[in-house]
Every structure is written in C-alpha cells, then in structure tokens.
C-alpha cells in the first residue's frame with residue numbers, strides 16, 4: 001500500500017537552502033503597534049481540530065512530511081555518547097526500513113538532530129555523510145542566564161565543533177520590562193556570533209506572560225536577524241501551545257508582508273503525539289501556505305514525537321490507523 005502523495009512527500013535531495021534573514025533596523029513604532037487579540041486567537045486555536053479532517057489516503061504522506069521536519073532532540077543532563085549515537089542512527093533512518101520502503105520513501109531522514117553543546121562533536125561524527133545538520137542549544141541553555149561573554153563564547157565553540165544551527169535562549173526580562181532595544185542588541189550580537197550557522201531564537205513563551213509580549217518579542221528577534229523563532233526550551237512549565245503558535249506564525253506573516261523575508265518557525269516542548277503534529281502542520285499551512293512546509297522554514301523540536309509517528313505509520317500499513325488521527329488535515 002502506498003500513500004496518495006498529493007504533492008506532500010518530503011524532498012529527499014536537490015533542496016534549495018533558504019536564504020538567511022539579514023534583519024533590519026529596530027522599528028520601535030512597529031513594535032508598539034503590535035496587538036494580540038487573546039480571546040480570538042484562543043478561539044481559533046480551539047476549533048482547529050474540529051474543522052479539519054484528514055483524507056485517509058493523505059495521512060501517511062503528512063506523517064512522512066512531519067518526520068522530515070523534526071529536530072530530533074535529546075537535551076537531558078544524563079545524555080551519553082551512546083545515547084546521542086543512537087539518536088543519530090534514528091535520524092538517519094527514522095522508521096523501520098520496510099515501512100519506508102512500503103511508503104515509497106527509503107532515504108527519508110529527520111530535519112536535524114538537536115543536542116547540548118557538549119554532544120555536538122559526537123553528533124557531527126555520527127551523522128557524517130548524511131546531510132543531516134546538527135543544532136546546538138548554546139548560550140547557557142535552558143535558562144540563558146550565564147555571563148554574556150560566556151554565552152557568546154559558547155556559540156563560537158558550538159559552531160567550531162560543527163553545529164550548523166544554533167538555538168539560543170533570549171533574556172525574558174527584556175521582554176517583561178519592554179526593553180526592546182536590549183532584546184534587539186542581544187539577538188543581533190548572538191546572530192553575529194553564529195557566523196554562517198542559522199540561528200533559532202527561543203522565546204520561552206511560557207514565561208512571557210501575554211500573547212502580545214510573544215508577538216512583540218517575535219518581531220524584535222526577526223528584526224535582529226533570527227532565521228527561526230522557536231517557542232520553548234522544553235524545560236518551562238508551559239511549552240509549545242496552539243495559541244502561542246498562531247501568534248508567532250502571524251508575526252512571521254507580518255514580517256514577510258513588510259520585508260519580503262521568510263523566517264522559520266519551530267514549536268518545541270511537549271509535542272509527542274502524531275495527531276498534535278498534524279494540527280501544527282494544519283495551522284502552518286492555513287496561515288502561511290505550503291512554502292513553509294519544508295525543513296528550512298519549519299521544525300518540530302521534539303524528543304518523543306517520532307515514536308508515535310512510527311506507530312501510526314505501522315497502523316496505516318496494517319489498516320488499523322486510529323480514527324483520532326484523522327482530524328487534522330484536508
């Protein structure tokens with residue numbers, strides 16, 4: 001049985017890397033004008049699941065697409081070389097070979113592997129020749145409160161060790177005190193320290209108090225040159241949510257409308273079910289269109305999502321696909 005691809009299947013080669021975000025001068029008037037209608041956003045997010053139904057033929061294609069968009073992550077204090085090597089092997093072959101074969105996607109990989117700085121070299125070695133980039137959480141992850149020069153130095157060390165993507169944590173206090181200049185300057189300097197590596201700005205949205213703060217912080221980070229904006233470290237009390245995602249995705253849309261520059265989006269933390277991944281993809285497709293459904297512009301930051309997707313693909317092939325997974329996509 002092969003899925004009805006509907007133009008969804010991830011591209012395995014010949015992918016054009018998306019240009020970096022050069023940023024722009026800080027526009028404080030624009031930042032001040034940003035609003036977020038919390039109840040409308042929450043209503044829209046709450047109805048997303050009910051409004052959509054997945055055509056059964058397309059389910060496998062969407063799940064394969066989701067795999068190609070995962071930053072397969074391990075960010076545990078007890079990470080070992082062996083664990084990271086196993087993770088990298090999983091990134092190279094995310095689901096059983098016979099499943100990929102049956103679905104016409106041998107060679108499918110995850111979007112990237114995401115690890116602490118300490119594990120970058122191990123991951124780079126384990127992924128050699130695969131084309132899968134390594135993302136490092138640098139800048140004193142997850143709190144992002146180590147001395148400034150050490151945060152900048154850590155970025156440099158991660159790049160030197162071979163990380164092609166750097167996930168940095170912003171200073172939430174700059175957002176909470178409305179110090180947009182400080183946030184802009186911080187982000188700008190961290191972006192410069194990344195050199196050619198792409199930079200993802202982690203907003204730690206669970207600590208930003210309001211959706212308006214989330215929208216304004218998103219905008220300032222994009223103005224300062226973030227290539228991606230990311231919700232969470234996975235370590236806050238509240239991590240990725242649909243209302244936060246809608247807010248950030250709309251900020252990305254506004255930034256593109258105004259500057260013509262496409263910035264990527266990475267929801268992270270607590271996304272562990274295939275059906276939830278499909279909701280995020282539905283939201284992205286509705287709000288930003290198909291252009292964003294590729295690894296240069298969208299990633300899931302997730303440590304345990306892949307296992308559930310693999311189970312659902314098995315069910316798909318044996319005809320026992322769960323009805324609860326049919327509600328997200330058209």
Ligand SMILES: O=C[C@H](O)COP(=O)(O)O
Nearest residue numbers: 233234269270301302303
């Ligand atoms: O950036 C990725 C997150 O830390 C992963 O969070 P998770 O372990 O809840 O999937």
